[in-house]
Amino acid sequence: MSESNSKIVEIDNGELIYYTELEKHINTLSGKFQEKSVIKQSVYDDIIKCLLLSKDKPLTLFSSQFIFWVKKHFIITKIAAADIACCIKSKKPICIYEMFYNVIREAHTTISHGGRDKTMHELNSHYSWIPRFAVEIFLKQCISCQTRKPLKQHVVTKPIISLGVMTRLQIDLIDMRTRPDVLNSSITYNWILHCIDHFSKFTWAYPLQNKTAVDVALKLRELFFVFGPPRILHSDNGREFVASVIYELKELFPDMIFIRGRPRHPQSQGCIERANGVLCDALGKWMSINTSSHWSNGLLPVVYGINTRLSVVTKTTPYQVMFGQAPRSDSDFWTLVKENKVIDEEDLPTPIADLNDDNMMNNKNDDFNVGAENIDEDIIQLVQQLSDDAVANSLVDISLPHSSSVKSQQTKHDLIRKVATDNYLNVANKKMKLYQDSIINETEKLNLNDCVGVKINTVDRTNTDAKLLPCLIIEKIEKDEKITFKLACQYGKLENTYSVEHLIDLKMACPKELKQIIIDDLKDITFIEACKLYVRASTTGKTCDCKGKCATKQCSCKKMGVYCSTKCHSKRGGCTNMGE
Known part of the structure; x- marks a missing residue:
């Protein structure tokens, strides 16, 4: 089902709209203040x-x-x-x-x-x-202000649900070139390869001298041969992650699936992006406390600290979810060994670590039973319907705890991971409900002919250009209980459809060019082309995509007597029409 409109769009002048909105606000005030406001x-x-x-x-x-x-x-x-x-x-x-x-x-x-x-x-x-x-x-x-204001996420981000350890491994590079770690004349670290298991939140970090695909693949190979490969390797679109040497890992691990986030969309890497900030903050604190500028030396202790502290999602530590036990260095057994200064094995006291393990088993049983009562069947249905990770569903048993499929006796590690899974699902259910409610509320606010803005990526604009591309909603499409919008800008109809989380309300700041457009006369255009035209419209209204050096009048910019800009063939050098 869809709604569309091909008529000429007519919008009242700005002053009339202003006083209409002002009267609406005044009428919401109490009677005591309406007359004197x-x-x-x-x-x-x-x-x-x-x-x-x-x-x-x-x-x-x-x-x-x-x-x-x-x-x-x-x-x-x-x-x-x-x-x-x-x-x-x-x-x-x-x-x-x-x-x-x-x-x-x-x-x-x-x-x-x-x-x-x-x-x-x-x-x-x-x-x-x-x-x-x-x-x-x-x-x-104010159109100039509204299209350049700082962009905030007005819709709750849709959560990624991946059940099971090493089901989805997210990887990213942290740029440390502004603070290089010079160990000696031949070794200088400029990057950090950061990896995180989406379910357990277990973290790995490796210092790199360069962000070449060879260096990245070498560290990933090392990780996979120790912990095993993930079912899904999730990265962004950086060239170091899409090179052939990375795909050679698939020959070693043929069951592994490669997934890349959407171009120019860091939200699809939300877990690793947040973890990058946590790692950098913790690393900075370590450097400050230890008065050291060699951050590569602090990576191991910092990552260990992150892995052994409580995760708010699983309600346990990543270390316990991964290995099924707390670090042995924290056991009372080793405290006694240290206090008694034991050196020979014959002098070791009676091991009490096993006793601690038994107590942990009992505690985990209690925690498991408590968590089981709080799990709703809707959560299980939610995961089955909304999880974008079909592999996870086949690897992890997500049946209800009281089901007959649950074994009467489980190992300590099974109980730890079961409690972590229950807590993970509870958090995912809350996030998904917030996301769905947010989508419904924002969708109801938008109608045909409303003016909205779509974010222009930084690579498609300069620092002084608008951050939003103003568009009109020309069609509202409902399919499979999802609503998307067909948009048109002053240069044409955008080829793709957009969901509400990609749109910014600009009802009160519609540009003059959109006030009267004939929808049927517009041709289809890509979003990137529309962005290029919009940011250059004040000069020529066109951009060129020449394959040569823009030396002849076959170049649209050269023909109009203007210089090419960064929005023309931005990834190719050798242009002779760039000015001095």
């Missing part, structure tokens, strides 16, 4: 009359409450032989309601489109009685 022309005239009335004349024209309010807040000032009502505190003239749009627009332009606070400061230096909400509503209409 802004001062309209009629009220302003009454204020002038009230202030000009002499004391010996009867004050029957106005109520005593109004007179008290006027005398408390306003005074008369002569400006160019005219009586002007001013605020008694700031001594600034009152700005009436009917002048808000023009006054705020002028102040906002004067300060080079500064934010709310800067605009308010400029207004307060000349006028009084302009409420903050009036400025906020105006800023929502």
